[in-house]
Amino acid sequence: MLxxxxxxxxxxxxxxxxxxxxxxxxEILKIxxxxxxxxxxxxxxIVIEERLLMTLEYWKDYSSYIVIAKRYNISxxxxxxxxxxxxxxxxxxxxxxxIIPACTSVEEKMNWNEFNSIFQTExxxxxxxxxxxxxxxxxxxxxxxxxxxxxxxxxxNCNQTFSILYxxxxxxxxxxMTSWFYLLFRWINTKHGIPAxxxxxxxxxxxxxxxxxxxxxxTRIGNQDAGFIVDGTAQMDEMYLSHLGFKKxxxxxxxxxxIVGVYEKTSHKLIVKVLKNADEKxxxxxxxxxxxxxxxxxxxxxxxxxxxxxxxxxxxxVNHEVGYVSPTGVNTNHIESAxxxxxxxxxxxxxxxKHNIHLYAKESAYKFNNxxxxxxxxxxxx
Numbered sequence: 264m265l266x267x268x269x270x271x272x273x274x275x276x277x278x279x280x281x282x283x284x285x286x287x288x289x290e291i292l293k294i295x296x297x298x299x300x301x302x303x304x305x306x307x308x309i310v311i312e313e314r315l316l317m318t319l320e321y322w323k324d325y326s327s328y329i330v331i332a333k334r335y336n337i338s339x340x341x342x343x344x345x346x347x348x349x350x351x352x353x354x355x356x357x358x359x360x361x362i363i364p365a366c367t368s369v370e371e372k373m374n375w376n377e378f379n380s381i382f383q384t385e386x387x388x389x390x391x392x393x394x395x396x397x398x399x400x401x402x403x404x405x406x407x408x409x410x411x412x413x414x415x416x417x418x419x420n421c422n423q424t425f426s427i428l429y430x431x432x433x434x435x436x437x438x439x440m441t442s443w444f445y446l447l448f449r450w451i452n453t454k455h456g457i458p459a460x461x462x463x464x465x466x467x468x469x470x471x472x473x474x475x476x477x478x479x480x481x482t483r484i485g486n487q488d489a490g491f492i493v494d495g496t497a498q499m500d501e502m503y504l505s506h507l508g509f510k511k512x513x514x515x516x517x518x519x520x521x522i523v524g525v526y527e528k529t530s531h532k533l534i535v536k537v538l539k540n541a542d543e544k545x546x547x548x549x550x551x552x553x554x555x556x557x558x559x560x561x562x563x564x565x566x567x568x569x570x571x572x573x574x575x576x577x578x579x580x581v582n583h584e585v586g587y588v589s590p591t592g593v594n595t596n597h598i599e600s601a602x603x604x605x606x607x608x609x610x611x612x613x614x615x616x617k618h619n620i621h622l623y624a625k626e627s628a629y630k631f632n633n634x635x636x637x638x639x640x641x642x643x644x645x
Contacts, residue, residue, distance in 0.1 A: 278319050288315055288353060295352045307345070308337060317342065318349040328494055329557075340495045340559070343529040373637045378448050388440035389413040393427055395638065396645050401425045431645040432479040442466045446476055447644075451635050455608045456626065478622070483644050485625035488534060488632065494555040495529035498598040499562045501541050504609060504620065516540060520620050522605070524628070525553050526598035533601050535628045537621040543567045547574065561593050604631050 271282050278285070292311055307314070317335055321328075332342035353359050373381075382388055393413055399406055400418035407419040413427040428434045433443055445466065449457050463473035502522045503514065523546065524535040534553050538545045546567045551574065554560060559577040562568045564584075571578045581589045588594040608627040609615060615623055629635070 278316065279322065280319060284359070285315070285319075288359065291356050291358070292349065292352055308341065309335060309345070314345045314349055318346045321346055339557075340529055343495050347529065373448070373451075375448075378444075378637075382441060382444050385440045386413075388444050389427055392431070392433075392641065392645060395642055396427065398427070401429055432483060433644075438466075438468065438472065438476065442468070443476065447480070447640055448637065450477075450480060451637060451640055454630060455604075456611045456623070458612055460613075478619070480644065481619075481622040481626045484629050484640070485622050487629060487643055488532070488625075491532060491534060491553065492555055493525055493527045493532070493534070493553055493558060495527045496559040497554050497561070498526045498528065498595045499546075499550060499554070499560060499568075500524060500526075500595050500598045500602070501546075501565070502602045502605065504606075514541065520617060522620075522624050523549055524598055524601060525550070526601055528597060531632070533598070533628045533631050535605070535624045537624065541565065541567050543570055547571065550575075561595055563595055601628075601631055 274282055274285075280288075289312065292315060296311055309317075313335060317331055320334075321331055328342045328346070329339045331346075332339040335342070337345075382391070390413070393410065398408055398410070398416070400408065400421060400423055402423040403418065403421045405418055405420040409417040409419060410427075415424050416427060417424050426434065428436075433440060436443070446457075446462055449462070449465070457477070459470055459474040459477050462468075462477060463470045466473065500523075502524065503516070504520045504522060505518065521538050521541055522535055523538050523541070524533060526533050536549055538549065543566070547570065550560070550571065554575070556574055557577070558575065559579070560571065560575045561579055561581065562571065564580050564582045568578070568580065579589070579591070579593045581587070581593045581595060587596065605624060605627045608623060612623070633639070
């Protein structure tokens with residue numbers, strides 16, 4: 264496999280790692296593949312060496328999946344699946360932390376004892392933010408700063424003073440930083456959200472303050488997956504959320520809110536949005552914004568999806584009046600299970616205003632897509 268490279272130096276410059284590291288990765292992947300073969304399944308079209316080279320090429324150049332798939336003469340869904348499998352095996356091995364890009368690494372959740380020992384005072388919280396934030400002067404963008412007092416940083420170039428919290432959700436907040444960090448810890452470790460009443464009771468603040476803190480987090484987190492475009496096999500469906508216990512079934516929007524979603528089976532990514540109605544125009548506009556036109560798209564037989572075949576040649580329909588899975592295997596079961604997750608989130612809160620439903624839905628989708636760590640959430644908020 265490595266004979267096409269002249270020497271080790273050429274291999275390192277083109278692939279990004281040394282041959283010794285490549286063979287070490289290959290050994291771990293072959294062990295994982297042998298365990299997978301024990302349970303049977305279809306044989307992969309490309310050998311394990313090419314799959315590893317494909318993943319290393321993706322890490323080095325960050326080319327799109329479609330471009331890499333054409334180079335290796337496979338479908339882009341197979342390319343995504345193979346790269347995800349290689350990444351997961353190498354991450355679980357724990358050996359190649361310095362090589363694997365930061366965006367693919369998975370950080371374990373912080374437990375209560377670790378959190379309590381790290382963030383004991385307000386200054387500990389500010390130092391943690393300073394470690395993650397790129398500090399520059401807000402006036403002249405200089406990095407020559409006096410950081411002896413993080414609440415009052417002074418620029419040595421223009422003498423401007425500013426806080427480390429400038430531009431974050433914590434800026435000009437009278438709530439203590441230890442309370443903010445405790446709320447973030449609770450928010451990360453609760454799968455279906457935390458009511459503002461619980462936050463107010465635990466932090467000793469008013470309900471209005473607690474709700475505002477939670478609202479600030481939802482607003483920032485809700486925009487994280489806004490630009491994501493699906494380029495694998497996708498399922499699209501709608502959910503009608505009832506208000507104030509009104510549980511009339513059907514597609515009537517009386518006392519209901521419509522939430523439309525797209526689920527990608529390969530990356531297990533969910534994108535949601537609140538729409539006024541489920542007509543053809545709104546659904547198509549949402550689909551074209553978030554789904555690549557060459558994707559395999561599965562939907563139900565709702566009349567709003569009739570014209571999708573003109574834009575998505577691989578669009579297939581399952582008729583739920585006949586069955587949940589079509590004879591060809593088309594189904595929307597994955598996104599139906601995602602709706603269960605979102606409904607449980609709304610059951611956690613006593614009442615959600617119609618104006619803020621989109622934020623709660625996006626918060627739930629973010630937790631469905633990710634296993635959020637404390638560091639990644641802080642980076643979203645600063």
